[in-house]
Amino acid sequence: MFMRGMIFPGGREPLLKGEGVYLRYPRYSDRKAWSALRGDSRDFLTPWEPSWPEDELSHGAFRRRLRRNQGEIRGDTAYPFLLIRQSDDMLLGGCTLSSVRRGVCQSASLGYWIGQAHAQRGYMSAGLRAVIPFAFGTLGLHRLEAACIPGNEPSRRLLQRAGFREEGHARSYLQINGEWRDHVLYAMLESDLVG
Numbered sequence: 001m002f003m004r005g006m007i008f009p010g011g012r013e014p015l016l017k018g019e020g021v022y023l024r025y026p027r028y029s030d031r032k033a034w035s036a037l038r039g040d041s042r043d044f045l046t047p048w049e050p051s052w053p054e055d056e057l058s059h060g061a062f063r064r065r066l067r068r069n070q071g072e073i074r075g076d077t078a079y080p081f082l083l084i085r086q087s088d089d090m091l092l093g094g095c096t097l098s099s100v101r102r103g104v105c106q107s108a109s110l111g112y113w114i115g116q117a118h119a120q121r122g123y124m125s126a127g128l129r130a131v132i133p134f135a136f137g138t139l140g141l142h143r144l145e146a147a148c149i150p151g152n153e154p155s156r157r158l159l160q161r162a163g164f165r166e167e168g169h170a171r172s173y174l175q176i177n178g179e180w181r182d183h184v185l186y187a188m189l190e191s192d193l194v195g
Contacts (some may be wrong), residue, residue: 018130023081044116
């Protein structure tokens with residue numbers, strides 16, 4: 001089981017391997033590819049994400065993001081991963097386990113994004129199949145939660161295929177593109193994965 005304060009379980013950065021993809025923590029050398037993919041996909045991502053700061057794609061913003069990521073990993077509060085295609089090491093998107101809660105809860109929230117050019121090609125499905133065992137096995141979590149806007153059918157299908165179950169609706173759950181939006185709530189338990 002994961003020990004609090006350990007940056008890399010087993011002393012090394014986790015490399016999560018999936019079918020045709022792998023996931024790893026972001027590095028500064030990813031900045032150009034990350035900025036290009038996010039910039040090219042901005043209109044595609046805007047309806048599903050929080051508002052972007054003005055300097056979202058800048059060097060400084062990326063450095064701050066990496067520092068925040070390192071602190072979250074050290075503090076056992078979040079685990080950010082980039083989704084990369086194995087065949088050519090192309091950045092496809094990202095996946096984050098955030099809001100990690102310990103004690104009697106042992107849970108985290110799952111979030112993800114994919115570049116427009118790579119959407120609905122099975123990459124994120126493969127990525128989730130790699131992240132889920134990490135969450136339950138390495139991190140020792142009991143429950144994963146996810147949420148999406150009711151009209152986001154591709155995301156809803158993705159979660160259902162990954163084994164998440166719909167648990168209901170939450171009013172004004174998250175602020176998306178500057179507006180509080182209702183969300184459909186999903187969850188997966190460790191026992192669902194074993195089953």
